[in-house]
Amino acid sequence: MKCTMIDPILGFSKLSKQEKIDWVAERYTHDPAQTKKLLKQYWNTASKVQKLHDEFIENTITNYYLPLGIAPNFLINGKLYAIPMAIEESSVVAAASKAAKFWFDRGGFKTEVLGTEKIGQVHFMYDGDPEHLKTFFKAVKPMLIKDAKPLSINMEKRGGGIVTIELRNKTAQLKDYYQLHCTFETMDAMGANFINSCLEQFAETFKREAQQYAVFNEKEKQIEIVMSILSNYVPNCLVRAEVSCPISELTLSESVTPEEFADKMIRAVHIADVEPHRAVTHNKGIMNGIDAVVLATGNDFRAVEAGVHAYAAKEGHYKSLTHARIEHGVFKFWLEIPLALGTVGGLTTLHPLVGLALEILQNPTAKELMQIVAVAGLAQNFAAVSSLVTTGIQEGHMKMHLLNILNQLEATEQEKTTIVDHFKNHTVTYSAVVAKLDKLRSRP
Structure with missing residues (x-):
């Protein structure tokens, strides 16, 4: 080098x-x-x-490709979807598709958007009388909304806009620290630029008016704006996805009865509730499905990841995002998850494959996309956990990983065909594939 x-x-x-x-x-x-x-x-x-592509980011030198696959047969609230997924992990699309087909025959997925509230904050430092600040905030709040009107007017025409502005005293956590905690409705846009622009205008107005506020002494007038930024933790931008069926219909494995399967699934989820080491991997499986659809539809999977994992720890320790129980002989499996997504703006109008992915999804609204993405996560988790409690995760995963191993070993197309056929009835391991390939190549 x-x-x-x-x-x-x-x-x-x-x-x-x-x-x-x-x-x-x-x-x-x-x-x-x-x-x-x-x-x-x-x-x-x-x-x-x-x-x-060259203009999406700075200093572009090439494109980095990921496979774009389709997971079919997702029945969501009675509507059939084929879900685009951009991901490199071998077994994700296969597992999601398998879960989709299983639940298609049992009524499909039921979903509901529980809220769409998005959050932004102006963080500032104030060294003065808290009561003076509260009085000032009440006086200046109408001015904050008025000055941001040119920014919010188009969003308001679409049914969105600024919802609330609150003053929060955070001095118990950090000396002199306060914030304007603001909520927004951004309709079908993810809304990051809208929210950040409003927040910066709030900050400018807040600081300007503080310097003219007669009740403040000179020290109190010197409010320090630290930063104005949206939050990717959106616990009230929430969607629920669920599947259910009579226990007798849980015929996924010949090795366990439906009753045993249901009990094992519930215990697996409870373990993820109490053991963070398991919960992280459990939730990673959920994000396999979620990230793949978020990426395919041009949304910010990093923001989604951060918000989801914060939500998983909202009760003081990190735990499972999915839940399972039995009620009156019916097995129920569900999740509630925060998802701030958009179907207009950003890459949705620029990246041709994002546009195609949204078209394949029948041009969903942001609320509909929230439900589709949540279902992908639930399906992926159901597939993963059901494998774990029956055959184990490696049997199916390694069969999907087989072609990756063969490509690493530079197998020919004929060698691939022969070896794939052989491992239909044999356990896939790296060493077993190497041995079979060596044996095949040593033939005269």
């Missing part, structure tokens, strides 16, 4: 795309010519798509 202790590069973002590639390849890779060839293999030069 050619990387050495050298001076930092200045003005890298101003270089052409080719100059950036040359710089990276020649300084940080063993084979610059091969690196340049590899990067260009992933360019989309046949259309305008490449220019869009």
Whole structure:
């Protein structure tokens, strides 16, 4: 590798795309010519798509592809969906599809949006009488809304806008710390830019009016705005997804009875409720399904992840996001999860595959997308936990991973066909695949 202790590069973002590639390849890779060839293999030069990709972020040198798959047969509130999923993990789409088909025959998924409230905060420091601040806030609140009107008027026309502005005293947690805690309705937009713009206007008005407020002394007038930013923790932007059926219909495995299966599922969920080490992996399985749909539809999976995991810890310790119980002979499996999503703006109008994914989903509203995404997470978790409590996770996962192993071993198409057929009735392990491939290649 050619990387050495050298001076930092200045003005890298101003270089052409080719100059950036040359710089990276020649300084940080063993084979610059091969690196340049590899990067260009992933360019989309046949259309305008490449220019869009180049302008999404700074310093683009190529595209990083993920497979886009389809999980069919999702019956959600009586409507049939095929769900696009962008993910590289071998067994996720297969597991989601299997769960979708199982529940299709048992009435499908039932979902409900419980709330769509999104949150933003102006964080500030105030060293003065709390009662003076409360009085000031009451006086200035109408001005906050008035000054933000040019920003909120279009959102209001669509049925959204600023919902509440509250003053919160957080000095018990941090000296002199207060916040304007604000809620918003952003309709079909995720709304990050709208919320942040409103918050910055609130901050500007709040600070300006404080300096003119007669009740404040000179020290109290010097309110320090620390930051104005939306929160990705949205516990009131909530969706519920559920499946249920008589216990007798839980015929997933020949190794356990339906009654045993139901009991095992409930115990598995209870373990994730009380054991954080298990809960993290349990919830990761849920996010396998959720992230794949969030990514395919051009939403911010990092924001979703952060908010979901905070919600999983809302009771003081990290626990399962799914729940299970038996009522009057009926097995119920469900989750309630915060999801702030959008179907307009951002990548939805720029990325052609995002537009296609939304079209495949029949152009859902933001509320409908919340329900679809929640179902994907519930299906994925049901598939994973049901495997864990019956055959174990590796049997199905390794069969899906088999082609990845064969590609790593540079198997030919004929070798792949032979080996895949062999492992239909044998346990897949890396060493077993290597041994079978070696044996196949050693034949005269």
